[in-house]
Amino acid sequence: MPLILGLETSCDETSAAIVADGRTILSNIISSQIDVHQKFGGVVPEIASRKHIENVIPVVDEALKTAGVNITDIDAIGVTYGPGLVGALLVGVAAAKSLAFATDKKLIGVNHLEGHIFANFLAHQHLEPPFVALVVSGGHTSLVYQKSYNEFELLGQTRDDAAGEAFDKIARVMQLPYPGGPFIDRLATEGNEDAISFPRAKTGDNYEFSFSGLKSAVLNYLNSAKQKSETVNNADVAASFQKAVVDVLVDKTIKAARKCAVNKVVLAGGVAANSKLRAELTAACAKVDRELYYPSLTLCSDNAAMIAARAFYKHQVGDWTDLRLNALPSLKLGEKKYFAEKR
Ligand code: KG4
Ligand code: ZN
8 A cells, every 4th residue: 555745835835645545645734825925915936935944844744643654654755846936846846855865765756737636536536537637726727638647638728827817816906815716706606797798718729728818808897997986896796707717617628528538527726616617517517428526625725635646646657756856847737857958
């Protein structure tokens, strides 16, 4: 029963977890920095790195203690090495390399986005590839065809803003706290989603997204109302904006599921917590006879258990790395690269 220690420090959560067999969470400790960044209205990269340095070893200690295992019992250490904030990633990578070296354990570099997808294997014990996955987070919006545990094909992604980024920027202008996604989600339940007609980006017959036009349209709507001293129904704005995002995400995901001829669809990433997206995608999948899978709210947002789950399947095929592993902030999903190329 291989035991993996997972480490995640790509953005503003410092997390360590112990996962058995890639499916069973023995511990998943998450130290969130949200309250530190909230007063700045977003993540301050330099502060994030410093907080990770303070928290990373205590979080590993707690993960081992909660799981009731010793570091010597671990089979391999999996760590997020990209994509993400470079300074934040470096803290996790340095910690994982030091631990692997000191304890003579295998080291596994994990792609954060692949990790988000693998949260579903923790939430659904019998789920297996192939499937189409929609990965929607604060930094990414991607449609992926996952053929097997270690084969991914990126079908398309956003050309500009990520879905979560659009949620956060609009929430900020509406003076909602950071991160704004959950607040827009809640506010939208009190609004009318047909009240305002916001644009749905037409990116063509492909699997790409674009949210910057929608974001500008919402910001223009809010600004012009302010200039005219008109009162705005924020709940209607939240609901109409959210509907515009969800419509496009659902539409392209169903199209991808049809094209790849899979009967399973997987939702992953922080925005997978959105209640409207879950409801609409559930209904759309039912209509075309596809099964939809998504993780619990805790497993949707950044955590190390999903990183350990991804690492387990790399461990199975001997996809380890050595101590040259480096942080790669722009790493792509499915990309097999562990070090920055020498110039
Ligand atoms: O995956 P994640 O925790 O971090 C990244 O890898 O980016 O995603 C964070 C993003 C934030 O933009 C946050 O606002 C968004 O997920 N989010 C939501 C909801 N919960 C979190 N967006 C919409 N509705 C939600 N309920
Ligand atoms: Zn994430």
